[in-house]
Amino acid sequence: MDANELLKKVRKIEIKTKGLSQNIFAGEYHSAFKGRGMMFSEVREYQYGDDIRDIDWNVTARHNHPYVKVFEEERELTVMLLIDVSGSRNFGAMGEDKREMIAEIAATLAFSAIQNNDKIGVIFFSDKIEKFIPPKKGRRHILFIIRELLDFTPEQRGTDLAEVLRYMTDALKKRCTTFIISDFIDSHDYYKALSIANNKHDVTAIQVYDKRDAQLPDVGFMRVIDLETGRDRWVNTSSGKVRQAFNRWWYERQQQMIDRFNRCRVDYTSIATDEDFVKSLMGLFQKRGVR
Template sequence: MVVPSTKNSQALDEFDADIYTSLDTLTRMQFKAHGFSFNPKQPINSILAGKNVSKLRGRGLNFEEMRQYQLGDDIRTMDWKVTMRTGKPHVKVYTEERERNVLLLVDQRQSMFFGSQGKTKSVIAAEIAALAAWRTLQATDRVGGIIYSSENSVTISPKRSKHHVLQFLAEVCRQNRALSSGIPNTNAILSLENMFEQTLRIVGHDSLVIFISDGMGWNDKCAELVKTISQHNDIICCHVTDPLEHQLAGMKQMVVSDGDMQIEVSSDQTQLQQAFQQDVVQAIDNFRVAARKYRIPLLPFNTLEPSETQLRKALGLVVA
């Protein structure tokens, strides 16, 4: 993968920073990647703390050796089969993995290219991914993931180096800059399923999966795949929404356009408005319901507040 040249980066940076992100912006996020942690031990005000969410596994354990029991060994590590066979107590010895894989699933589909007042959802998602990537690197864990759009996805294997993080963020920028207004791609739902299927193929076990999306296109198949992934891994969902999306269902009159044609929806068209309200509310709520069902921590994000402030509020102390 090639990081964009300085000349090209300068040309791209002429875009509005609230609509499109840049590699320079995501690189500078490393200086804001503090005040939160993805470690198992969480502050009391963290969304990940408490009994209502699944505990983070942290780094996994590797089997090291089998040896005879010594005074002070934890009896829970006793191997009773070997003990019965040899007639002497034996225990299993484990060593903690020094690195953990962190997979970032970054949504850059057409539905993310929306923002009513602040930034677009796609920019917020890119910034969350950058914060998570830099924080993971600081914790000496490996980071990689999948950046997916309505048309395709790019998988980057987890590694631990600053250059690798820059390559990952460069791909996030490339997918982000490819977004444009117009008719949405009809494969948006399928791309979400394919992304989870690809995650299941590469995730292994004892990894941390951070899903950053608006949840549009979530269906029963996605829920089944997430359930399977969560059996041997930890999942955190970063749910990015725009304030206007929560208000659309209650608006009495609006003009909706696909970039080519437009239609006016008013309170007089009761049946059409009810159908529209159901679609909007369901698209947002389905994601929340699934997360609650499988006890997956759901971190809410909006397009108005700084992404680093929101992440600190959810995962730790707010640091000025």
């Protein structure tokens, strides 16, 4: 798209998502993704009931009297968005296409993060790491991220979630809040990489899918193209067996994905492109906030 069209789209998304983050998500985000780490604040004299594991033995030895370390919650977070830019994100048969909804969800999370004074970074991935944007604060940084979300052209079209999870685990030393935004159409096994990543970081999965990913329409012979491999074939969608087999494949793949999230204790939500993503994000935030 040309520069003027891109600027208009960036501005449109900013107006919509900044308003959502300020008016709807600010409190929910704050309570759902509060700082998980504890940082040292001060030492004080030991009081009855203090945990002996918090005793500062060096200070205690110097003063010949027990002192304990006092910790406070680390409020400022580093938030990472892992954005799927594979070929399948360009599919859109119902409602918005995945690409546009992913951009809006990511922008909403980004504006919510800076409302909380958090840093925000992005990793674009396909079946390789396409681009890493280091975490920073500020509106200009968010607008740069939105422009990249709308206009970024990946080198590859496939998907490898394990690759981006391994990369994040190795590249980011400090614990961070991580959102994976993808349709999760991936033939690789990413369970081990997800488990390791969630042990080090706080990982949340947001699936964006089109309902046509799950169900073929009854329209006779239809040419179907795999947007990630480029392969195509003709499918007889009038056949009930064909439609049932396709739906069964989708259901089994979804169950496998959910099983991985549950076993790794990763919070998740699934959002169809013809649905209001606000409801799903609010539900996700509220579920986390009550824990």
